[in-house]
Amino acid sequence: MAKPQIGIVGFTGCAGCQLSILDLEDELLDLLNLVDIIDFRMAMTGNKEGPYDILFVEGSIVNDKQEEELKELRKKAAVLVAIGSCACFGGVQAMRNYRDDKKIREAAYGEEGAKNFPVFQVKPINKVVDVDHYILECPVNKYEFLDFVKYVLIGGKPKLPNLPVCHQCKALENRCIFLENNIICMGPVIQAGCGALCPSYGLPCDGCRGSTLEAAYQQQVDLMIKKGASVQDVSRFLLKYNGEDPQVKDFLLKAWHEQDKNLKYEEEEEK
Ligand code: SF4
Ligand code: SF4
DSSP states (O other): OOOOEEEEEEOBSOSHHHHHHHTTTHHHHHHTTTOEEEEOTTTOSSOOOOOEEEEEEESBBOSHHHHHHHHHHHHTEEEEEEEHHHHHHOOGGGGGGGSOHHHHHHHHHHHHHGGGOOOOOOBOGGGTSOOOEEEOTTTTOHHHHHHHHHHHHTTOOOOOOOOBHHHHHHHTTOOOHHHHHOOOOOGGGBBOOSOSHHHHTTOOOOOTTOBOTTOOHHHHHHHHHHTTOOHHHHHHHHHTTTTTOHHHHHHHHHHHHTTOGGGOHHHHHTO
16 A cells, blocks of 8 residues: 655744654654655755645745645645644744834835835744644654654544643642742743643743633733733744634734733834
8 A cells, every 4th residue: 555645844933843844753753654755855865846745835835836836735735734833823023024115124124125025924834724733832842743643644633632731730840839939920811732842841831732622811811911011921832833823813902902001012112
């Protein structure tokens, strides 16, 4: 029986997710007994553009050319999987969607150069094509990637748990750095699956796995402010990875519409 044909491609991001997959090393050799990797430009030559049984896509879409390329790839992929926060929610670069275009262009190219360079809105890949599955995190966890491939190979339908990072943090019996140490942490509203990695080392969850379903952003922001977070802290935590996460976007647009000055961070930052 022919082995399933796999592709791993990258658009705009830091390529860290592809590196994580390469970091599988020994497991990758075992994986090659089960699948044919036909397209992995970061790792090999002689790549073939489909057809793919599974195509993994890293990075967000930042211009029209990428949009067309992604649409063409989708036509050649039976199953398309977004990997990492850039592909899933826009990633760090989606912060620019909340800024003034002209200011961004001038910061990058100077006043004169800015006239010649457009700034595009950053899009997670599901704003351009249908996405069948998501593998979260920044970068993706190499074992989660491997489990996903194994699961699909045996005919399973991978499903994300709808639990917050706090759930895993509690299961590990970590002390809560948010409530006990006033370290602002996004654990209550962020999708679990990383094993509460950051809080387990005493660091706050920055939100790299995206929101849980029906995340309570208003309560989270109220608590952050109560715990002494500044406006900049709040906006940084909300937007760092998830600028194009629909729940974050809806929440922010509503807050701005209602003139919630706690979230009018841009003016504050520029004082
Ligand atoms: S999700 Fe993170 S690691 Fe992956 S490409 Fe984007 S910035 Fe890099
Ligand atoms: S704790 Fe939060 S920021 Fe850290 S890996 Fe998990 S989801 Fe990402």
